[in-house]
Structure formats: C-alpha cells, structure tokens
Amino acid sequence: xxxxxxxxxxxxxxxxxxxxxIFIKDLTPGPRKYDTKQVRALVARSAExxxxxxxxxxxxxxxxxxxxxxxxxxxxxxxxxVKGRPYTDVFSVMNK
Amino acid sequence: xxxxxxxIGQLEQxxxxxxxxxxxxxxIELGAISRRVYDQYGPCLWFEKIKDYPQGYTVINGECGTWxxxxxxxxxxxxxxxxxxxxxYEKRIEGRVQPNIVDRKAAPxxxxxxxxxQADIYRLPAPLIHEGDGGRYIGTWDAVITKDPETNWTxxxxxxxxxxxxxxxxxxxxxxxxxxxxxxxxxxxxxxxMPVALVIGSHPLDHMVATAPMRPGVNEAEVAGSLRGxxxxxxxxxxxxxxxxxxxxxxxxxxxxxxxxxxDGPFGEYPGFRSGTMAEGVAFRxxxxxxRNNPILSMTALGAPVDDSSIAASLTAAVGMKLGLQRRGIDxxxxxxxxxxxxxxxxxxxxxxxxxxxxxxxxxxxxxRVMVSKVIVVDKDVDVFDMKQWIHAFATKCHPxxxxxxxxxxxxxxxxxxxxxxEERRILKGAFAAFDAxxxxxxxxxxxxxxxxxxEIYSQETQDKVLAKWHEYGF
Numbered sequence: 001x002x003x004x005x006x007x008x009x010x011x012x013x014x015x016x017x018x019x020x021x022i023f024i025k026d027l028t029p030g031p032r033k034y035d036t037k038q039v040r041a042l043v044a045r046s047a048e049x050x051x052x053x054x055x056x057x058x059x060x061x062x063x064x065x066x067x068x069x070x071x072x073x074x075x076x077x078x079x080x081x082v083k084g085r086p087y088t089d090v091f092s093v094m095n096k
Numbered sequence: 097x098x099x100x101x102x103x104i105g106q107l108e109q110x111x112x113x114x115x116x117x118x119x120x121x122x123x124i125e126l127g128a129i130s131r132r133v134y135d136q137y138g139p140c141l142w143f144e145k146i147k148d149y150p151q152g153y154t155v156i157n158g159e160c161g162t163w164x165x166x167x168x169x170x171x172x173x174x175x176x177x178x179x180x181x182x183x184x185y186e187k188r189i190e191g192r193v194q195p196n197i198v199d200r201k202a203a204p205x206x207x208x209x210x211x212x213x214q215a216d217i218y219r220l221p222a223p224l225i226h227e228g229d230g231g232r233y234i235g236t237w238d239a240v241i242t243k244d245p246e247t248n249w250t251x252x253x254x255x256x257x258x259x260x261x262x263x264x265x266x267x268x269x270x271x272x273x274x275x276x277x278x279x280x281x282x283x284x285x286x287x288x289x290m291p292v293a294l295v296i297g298s299h300p301l302d303h304m305v306a307t308a309p310m311r312p313g314v315n316e317a318e319v320a321g322s323l324r325g326x327x328x329x330x331x332x333x334x335x336x337x338x339x340x341x342x343x344x345x346x347x348x349x350x351x352x353x354x355x356x357x358x359x360d361g362p363f364g365e366y367p368g369f370r371s372g373t374m375a376e377g378v379a380f381r382x383x384x385x386x387x388r389n390n391p392i393l394s395m396t397a398l399g400a401p402v403d404d405s406s407i408a409a410s411l412t413a414a415v416g417m418k419l420g421l422q423r424r425g426i427d428x429x430x431x432x433x434x435x436x437x438x439x440x441x442x443x444x445x446x447x448x449x450x451x452x453x454x455x456x457x458x459x460x461x462x463x464x465r466v467m468v469s470k471v472i473v474v475d476k477d478v479d480v481f482d483m484k485q486w487i488h489a490f491a492t493k494c495h496p497x498x499x500x501x502x503x504x505x506x507x508x509x510x511x512x513x514x515x516x517x518x519e520e521r522r523i524l525k526g527a528f529a530a531f532d533a534x535x536x537x538x539x540x541x542x543x544x545x546x547x548x549x550x551x552e553i554y555s556q557e558t559q560d561k562v563l564a565k566w567h568e569y570g571f
Contacts, residue, residue, distance in 0.1 A: 023359050031148040032218050034231055035218075036260050036266075061362055062373070063227075063229060065228065080264055081356040085354060086280075086356075086357060086377075086379075087376075090271045090523070090524065093522050
C-alpha cells in the first residue's frame, strides 16, 4: 500500500519530473498527520513512470488541490530546514 | 478574572458559549464547524473531545468573536454599547499595572513540564483549520513573546505559527512586524538565536493586547494588567529569561535560529481569504512545552468577518490609530475600524476637515508599515460607529475627481491584502487611498449643503412644533 504525501508549489508548473529536494507532509492518519520532512526524492507526473512509488498530492500557493496526484520515491531524508537567513526571500526581491 | 477558565464561566453565564461533547476531528472538521458558527454570528465553542487525543485535551474557538464577549472579557455588562467599549478600552490602555512575578510552583502553566526531547508538540490537538491550509496552525489566537537583549523590552504580538514537525514550528510574522525587526536588528547581527515563547489560552485580554499596535518599549504585561484591572501573574520560562502569563493554558518555549528557513503557509487569513501565501518562514525550534492539567488550546478559525481577529483589531487598532493621529496633531474625534473591513478600511472623524487634513491622515498611515489600504475621513457630525452615516458621507461628499489621494510604495505594504497580485505581495508593494468625505474648507458656510434629516434641515422651532403634536398625527 503506497504512502501518501502532500507538497505545496507556487504554481503547478513549478513541479518537474526527476530528482529534487522537496518538503513533504506525511498524510498517514493519526495525531502526527501532516508531519513535514525535507527529502531528496524522485518525482514523476504519474505512478506509471515511477513503479513502486508513493503518492504525492500537490496543492498550489493558494491551497488549491491538483486533482491528479504525482508519484514520489524518497531517496534520502534531509535536515528539517533549509539553511538561510529568515526573510531573505522578501529582502532579495525588494532589493532587485 | 484571573484566566481563561474563569472567562469561560462568565461566557456560560451569559449564554455565549456552547460545549461540544461529541468527538470532533481536529483534521478540518473542527475548523469547519467553527467557521460555520462564525458565519452565523454564533457562540464561542468549546470542543471537549478531540479525535486522537485523550479526554481533557480541549480546544476553544471564538472567545472574543463578538462585542458582547469582548465586553464580558473586560468585566463590563455584555450589552455595553460599542462606543462605550471603545472609550473604556482607550482609558484603560493608558494605565499601567505592574505584574506579579510568581514562583514556578505557583504557576498553573507549569503543572506539566516537558523539556527537550520530551516536548512532543503532537501531544496538543492543533487543528488543520481550513481545507488546503499548509499545516496545523497551533498559533492563531496566541501571544508570541520576544525580548530585546539590550533593553529587556518584552514584546507581545499575535502571529501565526504552524507545526512543521516534531522539532519545529513554522511561522510568518510579517517582515514589517516588531517580531521581525527585533530578530533582524538584535539577533541576526550577532548570529544568536532569538528566544521566544508562544502563549496559548491566556486571559482573553492578554491576547487582545498582543493584537494592539504598541510602540517599542511599552511593557505589554503592564498594559494587560491595566486592561484586566489587576496585575498579570508572570513566571519565567524553563529555557529562557522570557516571562509568560502564569495562568496561561499552554506555553511553547523555543528559539528562532538566524540561519534556518522552513516553509510556512498557505493559510486562510484574517482578511477573509487564503491570501496568506507560502513563504520562507521563520523556524521556531521547540525547546520546551509546559501546560496546565487538561489544557485548553485557544484558536480562531480565521476567515471572512466577523471573527475574533476582526473584532480584536477593530478595537485595538482603532484606538492605537486614534492616539497616533492625535500625536501627529490631527484633531480627531473618533476612529472606527469596522470589523467587516478586516483592518483594511478605517473611518476617521475629524473636527476640521478638508483635503489637506486628509493628506495628513494619509501620511500617518503610510509612515511605517501599511497594514491598512483605505481610509475615509469624515466630518465631526458623522458618527463613525454608525455605518449608515459614514457610508452616506462617503457616497455623497467624497468628490471622485478631487477628493481621493493615492500613494504607492514598495517594501512596507500588507502581504495579505487579497487584491494585490502574487508579485506585489512578495515584495510588499501596495498602495493606500484616502477618501476625503469632508466639506472643503474653502466653501462658504452658506453654500454647504445641509443634511436632510429631521434634526438638521429643520429649525428648532419646526422640530418643537412637530414633536409637540406628534401623537395627534395618529402615530
């Protein structure tokens, strides 16, 4: 039985097939549902392209669910967070 | 009134609270119920049995979601008129009551203490509030406490925080918030993590204070004491020097690393849309959790008004704005932030109007961070608390060609304002419009149109004559 995960992207088009580092939320029912981890994973648009993969649901920046899930195969777990200074995203865009 | 539990008793006495004994799922169901009740202007809800959690771990939603409940929190009669609530609040926040420092043994929030790996955030029934939210928001009706390491000034703010995982919360205090300023100015340069405490389920007025725009340096525990009419009991955190309300239900202690980012959002936010976009959020490393026996998790299922957020800000922001405008020398009669306008629309009454005064009002609102986007300035004869009066003034006295002043800016707007596009929200680009709904000062008095109401367009003699015969007309 494949596990189910959830991730968020600004736009659906931002998600591409192949290997990538990604934050995913574990959708296993129970008190730890939505627990987040950062992983290096293979993702594919369809489970047929990634046999044995788990299910990856995708929501947009506004929380809108893509009705067709992706497939994900976790290669390894990464640290809980990304290295970086808080608010850098805002400051960097503002300084452009 | 010492704490939330006492307040719950007061709400029950006033038939403002409903206990939900049926088991409810923390995953969407609890949020959906809460939102529907807000949509129907319903009562505060106390969820007594949460799926996946033991009996006694409960959630309360909507404790200050109506003016009646705010009045009760302030110890006033539930039916106190809105203007009187404003006046009482304005009077009390000018006062200061020193807090009591209590020993940890006397602090109910220390009845259960979990430090380090023992601090399991999943012990608490944090809800997934809206379908599609980026996570379980444990901090919605909270008070986030941080401390300036140089001046010891302690800031209370209300910022959203969601569970990232066992070790971290993810939060998104806006870049222009006092939280962000303290982090960026006092801790990042020294590369020191910023200690922080997330307070949940405190006295309702503590949370109101956390929403209030206070100037840096103001001791918000003292303000909360003045609002309550008695000192706030404070106790030191287990892992930092931060002082927290001793009677709060839950305290999550931690620190904000200066070199860590975790994804936050999206989240259905206070403007009434899921405009709280994804962001590279601050990482709140959990170091300890303390809570009372049978802890009550306070929350607000934020969304379209009216709810706790729009009510609280209507009061605390309006009074803060009024005092700020007065400090700038603007002769303000009243300021009203209609809850339906979710702090994006403000009504300012002035004794002397005109476009130049309206421009001064605009200058005040865009001086630093710009959370508001529209202000309507009305003459002193308009009751700002009466929506039909200020809508009438706006519709008729604001000249569409010469009474609207607009300013544009980057880097200080409200990233949650729904009408801004994604790029604007990301770079805090926005605009502010001031609508002058006052009569131009240069108009001769005899040329100002009199308002056609019974009291204003008829002479006193005519009014007296009509009123004297009122019953004779057959009414």
